[in-house]
Amino acid sequence: MIAKKLLLILVLLIAPSINATAAINITVQTSNGADINSIAASLGGTVVDSMPGGAYLLSVASMPTGPLPKGVESIEQNTLLILPRFKGAALSTSSGSGTLPWYANQPAMQLVRSELARTRSTGRGVIIADINAAIDVSHPALRGHLTGGYDFVGSGSPRTRVGATLDQATSSYLDQSTASFLDQSTASFLDQSTASFLDQSTASFLDQSTASFLDQSTASFLDQSTASFLDSGSAGHGHATMVAGIMVAIAPDALIMPLRAFDDSGTGDAFQVAKAIRYAVRNGAQIINLSLGLSDQSKTVQAAIAFAAANNVIVVASAGNSDSAASQYPAVLPGVLGVAAADRNDLKATFSNYGESVFVTAPGVNIVTAYPGNGYAVASGTSFSAAFVSAEAALIRSLTANGVADAIAGSSVNIDGLNSSYAGQLGYGRIDLYAALTSQFQTTVQGPASRQTDRYIVMFRPGNSKADRQATASQHGASVRFNYDVVDAIAISVPSQAALAMMRNDNKVLEVIPDRPVFLLGGAGGGGAVTTSQVTPAGVTKVGVPTTTSNGAGIGVAVVDTGIDFKQTDLAPATQSFTAFGTSCQDDNGHGTHVAGTIAALSNTIGVVGVAPQSKPYCVKVLDSLGNGTDSTIIAGLDWIYNNANLVTPVIRVANMSFGRIGTISDNSAYRTAVQRLYNMGIVMVVAAGNDRTREVSQIVPSAYPEVINVASTSALNGTTACKTSRSTIAADTASYFTTDGLLNLTTTVGVTVSAPGEDKEDINSSCAAVSTGILSLKLGGGTIRYSGTSMAAPHVAGVVARMMQAGTSGVENIRTKLRSSAQKVGTAPLNSIITGYTFDGEREGIAKAP
Ligand SMILES: [Ca+2]
Ligand SMILES: [Ca+2]
Structure with a gap:
């Protein structure tokens, strides 16, 4: 059992005493x-x-x-x-190191799916600068994982910190050898039971891991010349070594650039930290880890962080260990990903800060990591949670230069339900490394790393007019981005956390909600096509080719997307309706044009024909050229529909929404209210279910809303195979390898209503892997192109709904019933995939069929 190991409990507290002197x-x-x-x-x-x-x-x-x-x-x-306080226990274990430290699969790392994530990315090519105290560069777990660093404490002429002196007594442990550090702690070890310190999962992990540990020594690269300063005289300091040990275990091919800005007493200053941040940016770091806190705001540090952000460098900081909602610098600053700590059960760590300083939450309790002197330790603190997120950022950054923060946010698991006292105060939730690297986020997150920490949606109490809301925002220094009619809310940006706090405390205000990023749910699939005559796409054939009497005539369909290409002759009837970006609804991405083509491409001699070619597409642009939008831009589009649906001719009766984000039914009451208002107007909102087969629609917004019609994806045609070991093929009407699904709950109406083609087919290649051929539709700039995704399945159903309405069905629930009763192959389709990981959700709801 665990007791046979030498476990030494210690509590490290660093407290400087400030002596008044003459100079500052x-x-x-x-x-x-x-x-x-x-x-x-x-x-x-x-x-x-x-x-x-x-x-x-x-x-x-x-x-x-x-x-x-x-x-x-x-x-x-x-x-x-x-440097922040942390609690830890030294592990006495005869452990060497392989490429991956022996503790890489400890419970905390299993929780965030670190091992699975490494199948997608190991952080290769990414440099993480860690601004910290001295590091043990010779530690076996860190060998080969460090790149040249810099010592801002020891280099040049050492400057005397005037105005504050450090009480050496409180920091003496740092100057001592590892041996004496361990000796000192023996007394406290005897006084405490190890069981109460470690959770069971960590304890049992340690018991197993050390037993089966392999002593693999690697002759790894280490640049001794640049690193020599680091191991001079402070082996007892654990903070930097422990932080690096975590990052190495998660992102083994990333390189850590150790920047020493804290002396052996654990003390530094804002000037040194700012200097180190600028150094990191200039020397090629893509990620900067700040497992540290400032007692106060510093313009110097803020300017350095802005410099980092301007250079597309991700800055991660610990939220602090004071169990407080108070703003922690630099975690709270715009452009910084602040990290709170949670335990193995996703409960907020008792010591962790929460509130506005928190962007996401990560494991930070009983983390096993490297410790100076070839040792290992178990430690707790938000310092270590920040290391998890910096390593996660490195994994993503290795695959894509942009959208890193959005991918981290969008893939995190909401843990508010487990932490009701801190609901809304643990950021986007607990990180999930594997989800952050799944194809949905990899392929659709392309925009600038836009953590818009200054953007919020503010719900007002009923009865506050738009003018009242505007005045309240102005009074507190917030600027209004959108002032809605569909819901008693505004979208704002705030100049400071103080302004946000004033908004939140205003008694006219009901709730302040983070403005979360939204992603497209479809992308390039199987190349393009050049045709000399009009093609009827396979998906249109599957749901029913339009006829002279069933073609959507007289039905307005809002295409809530990236815009529409108004130069496309096939979309000539489309009108510029609304844009959340600039002044034009012209598509600058391609997604919206493709979606609009599937719904409404004219039946003529060119391009494609849509499911409802006589329906009228209304362009509602809520996502920008990179497919980036947020809840506030989506609500702005819904607000336009709310105000205009019955004023335009023909009236708008259907809205296609091929986007989503990870979330829950209750995480944005403004968004939900807007959807409910449109539902009450009888507008049928057709939504892409999602492109993450590991999730249910109930975990994606707006799919989780009962008011919408969720559409899962199937293949339209039989696939082929080039696989020599199996001649099986993927048949038409098989669940797409990417689709999210979820049994429809007939009481709540949450779930997938019906399936529709989101790709033409899935072939099996000579490597026996599935390859998608996308849906053919209109291309931005002219011609046609193929895209795959549930984004492409939804517009087939939007077209079917337009034709059902043309034939006389109205009311969202009547449409839902009709879609299900008239579907093809109910009880048979979607077929299980023979090759991919689709797991049947319990209902074969069938493929949509037009009247
Ligand atoms: Ca056409
Ligand atoms: Ca199903």
Whole structure:
């Protein structure tokens, strides 16, 4: 059992004492070309340090008062920083290292599906800068995983930190050897039971892992020259080694750039951290890990983080270990992914901060990792949670340069239900590394890493007019992005967390909701096509080719998407209706044009013919050229439909929504309310079920809403095979390899209503893998192209619904019933896939059929 190991409990607390002295250090931000020497003279100070970007550290007698000297943009006192407290236990184990540390599959890493994630990405080609204290570069778990770093503490002329001295007594453990560190803790070990410290899963993991541990030594690359500074004299300091040990286990092919900005006492300052951030950006880091907290806001650090963001560098920071909702810097800053800690059961760690500083939550309790002196330790703290997210960012960044933060957010698991006291305060939820790397996020997340921390949706109490809402926002310094009619809400951006807090505390305000990113649910599948005459796509044939009496005539269909290509002759009847971006509804992505073509491409001599060629497409642009949008842009599109559906000719009776995000039925009451209002108007919202077969529609928004018609994807045609070991093929009407599904609950009406083609077919190639041939439809810029996805299945049903309405059926539930009663192959289709991982959801709801 665990007791046979030497387990040493210790609690590391770092607390500096500040002694008042005569001089202080200030950071002076100069404007371009300013002479720092004359500025220093005018302030009566001396220059201590400098960094690129025109920031200087000056020692002065007292904080300057009065007007700023010429050439100075701002002055702030240099903030003293200390590394966060953490709790840990040293493990005495004779462990060496393989390429992957022995603790890589510990329970916390199983929880976030780290092993599965490594089948998709190992972080190759990505550099994670870790701004921390000294690291044990010779640790076997870190060998071969480090790249050249920099020592901001020991390099150059050491500057004296004037204005604060450190009480050596509280930090003495850092100066001691690992041996004495362990000796000291023996006493506390005897006083505590190991069982109470470790959760059962960690304890049993340790018991198994060390027994079967293989002593593999690897002759790995290590640049000793750049690393030599790191192992000088502070082997006892564990923080940096422990953080790096986690990142190595999750992203073994990423390289860690150790940047030492904290001395052996665990103390640094804002100027050093800012300098290290800028160094990381200039030296090629794509991710910066900040397992640290500032006691106060620092413009110098904020400017460095903005510099990182402007260079597409992801910055991750720990949310802090004070069990507090107070803002923690830098985690709370725009452009920083703040990370809270949770335990093995997804319960918020008792010590973890929560609230606005939190972007996501990650394991941070009883984490096994490397410890200086070839040792290992079990530790708890948000420092370690941040390391998980930095490593996750590296896995994604290895595959795609953009959209990293969105992928992390969109794939996280909402854990509010398990943490009701902290609902809405644990960010997007607990990370899931494998989900972050699934094809849905890989292929559709292309936009800039747009964590729009300043964007929120604000629900007002009923009775507050649009003018009231506008005035409330102005009063608190928020700017209004959308002011809705469909729901008593506005979408805002806030200049600061203080402004957000004022909005939240205003008694007119009911709720403040994060403005979450939304993803398209379809993309290129099987290339394009050039045709000289009109083609009837296989999916249109499957659901029923239009006739002279069944063609959607007189029915308006809102295409809520990336826009419509108005140069496409096949979509000539389309009108510019609404755009959440700029002034034009012109498609600049291609997704919306493809969807619109499946619904309504004219029956003529060119391109394709849609399911309902006489229906009228209305262009409602809620996603930008990269397919990026948020809940607020979606609601803005629904708001336009709400206001205009009955004013236009023909009236809008159907809306196609081929997008989604991970979420729940209750995570955005404004979005849900807007959908309910449209439902009550009799507008049929046809929604793509989702492209993640590991999820249910109940885990995707808006699919989780009972008001919508969810459409899962099937293949339209029989596939072929080139596989030599099996001659089986994938038949028409088989569940697509990517489709999300979910049994329709007839009471709640949550679930998949019907299936429809989201791809032409799935062939099996010579490697015996399935290859999708997409749905043929219209291409942005002219001609046709094939796309696959549930995005393509939904518009087939939107066209079918238009034809049902043309034939006299109205009311959303009447349509739902009709779609199900008239479906083809009910009880037979979707067929189980013979090759992919589709698991039957309990109902074969059939393939949609037009009247
Ligand atoms: Ca046509
Ligand atoms: Ca089903």
